[in-house]
Amino acid sequence: MTREPTPADGRHTADAHLPATAPSPGTAAPRVAGLLLAAGGGRRLGGRPKALLPYRGRPLVEHAADVLREGGCDPVYVVLGAARDRVRETACPAGCVLVDNPDWERGMGTSLRTGLAALPRDGADAALVLLVDQPGIGAPAVARVRAAYRSPTTLAAAAYEGRRGHPVLLGAAHWEGAARSARQDAGARTYLRAHRAALTLVECADLADPSDIDTPEDLHRLR
Numbered sequence: 001m002t003r004e005p006t007p008a009d010g011r012h013t014a015d016a017h018l019p020a021t022a023p024s025p026g027t028a029a030p031r032v033a034g035l036l037l038a039a040g041g042g043r044r045l046g047g048r049p050k051a052l053l054p055y056r057g058r059p060l061v062e063h064a065a066d067v068l069r070e071g072g073c074d075p076v077y078v079v080l081g082a083a084r085d086r087v088r089e090t091a092c093p094a095g096c097v098l099v100d101n102p103d104w105e106r107g108m109g110t111s112l113r114t115g116l117a118a119l120p121r122d123g124a125d126a127a128l129v130l131l132v133d134q135p136g137i138g139a140p141a142v143a144r145v146r147a148a149y150r151s152p153t154t155l156a157a158a159a160y161e162g163r164r165g166h167p168v169l170l171g172a173a174h175w176e177g178a179a180r181s182a183r184q185d186a187g188a189r190t191y192l193r194a195h196r197a198a199l200t201l202v203e204c205a206d207l208a209d210p211s212d213i214d215t216p217e218d219l220h221r222l223r
Contacts, residue, residue: 030149032169033124034073034142036064036096037111037187038132039081039104044215049083050133052091053213055222064132065093071142073128079115081105109182116170116179125152127175129168129188135221136209137166145169145202157192158208159201164192165210 038061042048051061061078068076076096080087081104088098099118103110112129119127126149128142141158145167148156154171157164168188170178174195181191192199204210213221 030125031123032073032126032128032146032149033119034065034068034071034076035112035115035119035127035129036061036068036076036078036132037108037115037129038064038087039079039084039101039111040108040133041082041105045213045219046216049087050213051080051087052083053133053219053222055135059087059091060135060222061087061091061132062093063135064130065096067137067139067142068128068130069095070139071128072146073142075120075124077115077118079104079111079118081111107184108187109184112182112187113179116175119175121172124172125149126154126169126171129166129170131166131212133213134166134210135213136211137204138208141204141208142167144204144207148200148202153198154200155192155195155198156200156202158204158210160203160205160208160210162201162203164199164201165204168192 038051040050042050053060055063065076065078077099078093078096079099079101081101084100099114101111101114128146145156145158148169152172155174156169158167178188178191211221
């Protein structure tokens with residue numbers, strides 16, 4: 001899941017240390033679904049599916065799914081691709097909705113489209129997108145970005161010393177457009193750039209490490 005560095009281009013950076021705005025009396029709390037993209041085949045890792053990489057005694061996909069849950073996301077959807085049968089048999093994250101992406105080899109954009117298409121249109125106000133190969137992003141960063149939700153038009157992303165990264169929060173009003181613009185390995189990047197005036201960046205460098213696992217040299221991040 002290679003991603004190019006992205007300079008900060010959001011409308012503003014949220015004050016990450018302020019508490020989230022509480023719902024008004026009689027107003028239900030927003031329901032933010034977690035969307036974990038875990039379809040990568042690890043081509044540059046010698047064909048080792050990233051979802052099955054060991055991390056703290058269990059498969060990485062289980063860890064990442066728990067990060068979303070502990071960060072306040074419900075339900076959690078997991079998009080599978082490479083070795084999806086093995087993932088279902090040996091690393092099935094409990095309580096998650098598993099979604100197969102038959103086109104996973106065409107890039108992360110297909111997983112984003114597949115995942116967004118599977119989300120309940122009448123049961124979630126937003127989707128928080130996380131990548132399976134970033135073990136340094138934990139529940140505190142997920143919760144901080146989730147707290148940026150204000151309405152179905154909310155568009156927010158974590159930032160690391162001003163550089164946009166994951167997780168990304170897509171209010172339901174953005175799902176169709178983000179899915180339409182997702183191509184190859186770009187994921188939501190093209191959509192976020194096109195809507196940068198509406199994008200809120202949430203600084204998370206004090207909470208998380210966005211480094212990913214793409215090559216054998218990156219495997220030390222799992223230790």
